[in-house]
Amino acid sequence: MSAVTAAVTSSAKVAVNPHKISSLSSRSPLPSAISIRSKRDIPLKRLILVTCTATGDGAKPTVLVAEKLGEAGVQLLEKFANVDCSYNLTPEELNTKISLCDALIVRSATKVGRDVFESSRGRLKVVGRAGVGIDNVDLSAATEFGCLVVNAPTANTIAAAEHGIALMAAMARNVSQADASVKSGEWKRNKYVGVSLVGKTLAVMGFGKVGSEVARRAKGLGMRVIAHDPYAPADRAHAIGVDLVSFDEALSTADFISLHMPLTPATSKMLNDETFAKMKKGVRIVNVARGGVIDEDALVRALDAGIVAQAALDVFTKEPPAKDSKLVQHERVTVTPHLGASTMEAQEGVAIEIAEAVVGALNGELASTAVNAPMVSAEVLAELKPYVVLAEQLGRLAVQLVAGGSGVKNVKVTYASARATDELDTRLLRAMITKGIIEPISDVYVNLVNADYTAKQRGMRISEERVVLDGSPESPLETITVQLGNVESKFATALSESGEVKVEGRVKDGIPHLTKVGSFEVDVSLEGSIILCRQVDQPGMIGTVGSILGESNVNVSFMSVGRIAPRKQAVMAIGVDDMPSKETLKKIGEIPAVEEFVFLKL
Numbered sequence: 025m026s027a028v029t030a031a032v033t034s035s036a037k038v039a040v041n042p043h044k045i046s047s048l049s050s051r052s053p054l055p056s057a058i059s060i061r062s063k064r065d066i067p068l069k070r071l072i073l074v075t076c077t078a079t080g081d082g083a084k085p086t087v088l089v090a091e092k093l094g095e096a097g098v099q100l101l102e103k104f105a106n107v108d109c110s111y112n113l114t115p116e117e118l119n120t121k122i123s124l125c126d127a128l129i130v131r132s133a134t135k136v137g138r139d140v141f142e143s144s145r146g147r148l149k150v151v152g153r154a155g156v157g158i159d160n161v162d163l164s165a166a167t168e169f170g171c172l173v174v175n176a177p178t179a180n181t182i183a184a185a186e187h188g189i190a191l192m193a194a195m196a197r198n199v200s201q202a203d204a205s206v207k208s209g210e211w212k213r214n215k216y217v218g219v220s221l222v223g224k225t226l227a228v229m230g231f232g233k234v235g236s237e238v239a240r241r242a243k244g245l246g247m248r249v250i251a252h253d254p255y256a257p258a259d260r261a262h263a264i265g266v267d268l269v270s271f272d273e274a275l276s277t278a279d280f281i282s283l284h285m286p287l288t289p290a291t292s293k294m295l296n297d298e299t300f301a302k303m304k305k306g307v308r309i310v311n312v313a314r315g316g317v318i319d320e321d322a323l324v325r326a327l328d329a330g331i332v333a334q335a336a337l338d339v340f341t342k343e344p345p346a347k348d349s350k351l352v353q354h355e356r357v358t359v360t361p362h363l364g365a366s367t368m369e370a371q372e373g374v375a376i377e378i379a380e381a382v383v384g385a386l387n388g389e390l391a392s393t394a395v396n397a398p399m400v401s402a403e404v405l406a407e408l409k410p411y412v413v414l415a416e417q418l419g420r421l422a423v424q425l426v427a428g429g430s431g432v433k434n435v436k437v438t439y440a441s442a443r444a445t446d447e448l449d450t451r452l453l454r455a456m457i458t459k460g461i462i463e464p465i466s467d468v469y470v471n472l473v474n475a476d477y478t479a480k481q482r483g484m485r486i487s488e489e490r491v492v493l494d495g496s497p498e499s500p501l502e503t504i505t506v507q508l509g510n511v512e513s514k515f516a517t518a519l520s521e522s523g524e525v526k527v528e529g530r531v532k533d534g535i536p537h538l539t540k541v542g543s544f545e546v547d548v549s550l551e552g553s554i555i556l557c558r559q560v561d562q563p564g565m566i567g568t569v570g571s572i573l574g575e576s577n578v579n580v581s582f583m584s585v586g587r588i589a590p591r592k593q594a595v596m597a598i599g600v601d602d603m604p605s606k607e608t609l610k611k612i613g614e615i616p617a618v619e620e621f622v623f624l625k626l
């Protein structure tokens with residue numbers, strides 16, 4: 025079972041007489057004010073993460089496209105949103121605009137740092153990276169601010185692989201140098217004698233989507249291809265006739281090295297003085313990945329020392345590089361201005377891929393290309409839909425039962441299900457319970473993106489437990505129980521025998537219901553708001569409370585009573601559509617048989 029972080033602080037726990045329950049909840053005759061609510065569909069937008077409710081007025085969301093995006097993508101966005109295509113913004117202009125935007129689409133040139141999320145003041149809900157590399161987006165800041173980051177990981181793979189091959193062939197045959205020479209009026213056939221590719225060893229560093237397409241094409245050119253990738257499965261490499269080798273073996277045996285790993289702290293400057301020294305003399309290097317994976321000064325030294333015969337670079341640590349960059353000006357270096365993804369086809373594909381992902385995310389759907397959120401498949405999502413609402417409502421109820429100042433640090437969630445443990449994905453449920461607990465007591469916006477982070481920040485530990493039931497695993501869950509430990513409660517009845525605030529719920533006919541409070545069984549649908557009352561069980565109670573509410577024009581949607589035994593203590597759960605006034609609540613509290621009561625807003 026997963027647990028979200030540690031940091032358990034203990035606060036005073038009040039031992040309260042637990043009320044044992046001896047009978048199941050009894051549905052009482054309905055007083056005149058009662059109306060049974062019709063079964064409603066649960067709005068999908070509530071389920072997830074990033075809904076375009078930022079404007080709060082049902083207006084179209086605004087998408088800022090900050091770098092050139094294919095027309096097909098812009099058109100797709102325009103069907104759903106106000107689209108502001110503003111290219112070449114300065115960082116200051118971006119920060120000013122962003123507070124009016126629900127989504128931002130960038131390519132590789134825009135730095136989306138913490139300042140962007142701060143400047144958005146909570147409105148920015150999605151960052152779409154129209155391409156693969158997300159090294160220009162501060163993912164931890166995005167996660168912290170609950171902003172989903174999606175990318176377009178597949179549409180430019182072939183373009184990048186083709187550009188890698190193009191650079192390798194152009195470099196080997198001095199195409200760009202010879203071209204410049206001829207255009208300047210020279211005709212130097214001996215100066216530009218190249219090297220052949222056939223029979224040479226190519227080391228593909230990073231055997232992902234682009235790397236494996238480069239490998240496939242290089243095999244077709246008659247090269248021997250090896251690859252280094254600590255995370256790639258060997259059988260995928262073998263399937264296209266490539267051997268996975270160690271980093272050092274790749275460096276020491278390759279005639280050509282082609283880089284295709286992402287820029288991360290682990291890959292930053294992985295080609296440096298030390299690693300160049302391990303290479304075969306006369307090696308040729310292609311970089312269509314990210315400039316930062318090479319120490320560029322070290323590459324100039326390796327070129328000058330003759331270790332590296334040639335390099336072909338599409339990407340640079342700083343883009344554009346300085347005009348007088350020794351590397352760019354080096355006569356044995358071929359350069360292009362980050363053109364790997366720049367084909368008509370790839371740009372069209374990327375634009376559509378990112379526009380669909382951003383629109384989906386703004387619609388509250390789970391994006392399959394989410395970079396900073398767990399992916400939950402559409403099928404799992406559809407099945408869990410009512411349970412997701414239940415989870416949030418239980419969290420919301422539980423936290424409202426805590427007496428102010430207690431500080432919620434320990435949350436225990438128990439899922440009872442006939443499904444095998446690994447057949448129930450609880451990440452979404454856990455996130456929604458976290459949302460339910462944190463949102464009523466703070467101004468933090470919690471979603472699937474930042475739920476675990478936010479819990480951790482607040483020192484809240486969420487432990488999850490599974491109870492595997494006998495029976496049919498048809499429905500994913502029977503009950504969800506949320507317990508808050510080490511807290512005091514403003515409604516002592518909500519404390520379990522072991523002293524935790526405890527609420528339990530289940531889904532009935534697609535509608536989430538509260539079925540247990542502390543040790544008392546109740547049955548009330550989780551819509552609107554709830555009044556919980558502990559009273560001495562006696563005739564006329566339901567009528568008395570019902571008429572107080574009816575007189576104040578508060579519509580009652582549901583009532584249920586759970587009791588220990590006839591004429592002993594009972595808990596009445598009353599679902600109300602409207603917020604009762606203070607006077608109305610006071611009148612309920614003044615009923616002699618009422619021992620304690622609480623109003624809970626859902």
Ligand SMILES: NC(=O)C1=CN([C@@H]2O[C@H](COP(=O)(O)OP(=O)(O)OC[C@H]3O[C@@H](n4cnc5c(N)ncnc54)[C@H](O)[C@@H]3O)[C@@H](O)[C@H]2O)C=CC1
Pocket residue numbers: 155156157158177180181184229230231232233234235252253254255256284285286287290291312313314338339362363364365366
């Ligand atoms: N120049 C351009 O216009 C383009 C550049 N790119 C760059 O190419 C990179 C690769 O793109 P894809 O193949 O689509 O990504 P990918 O995620 O499919 O592949 C990356 C591979 O690198 C591997 N890797 C991670 N750390 C490594 C390490 N330390 N050593 C060796 N391998 C490591 C991963 O296991 C993965 O297999 C992107 O991150 C992006 O930076 C991608 C498209 C266009």
Ligand SMILES: O=C(O)C(=O)COP(=O)(O)O
Pocket residue numbers: 131132133154155156157158180362363364365366
């Ligand atoms: O997809 C990538 O990672 C790329 O590097 C492509 O960058 P671009 O979208 O052309 O700025």
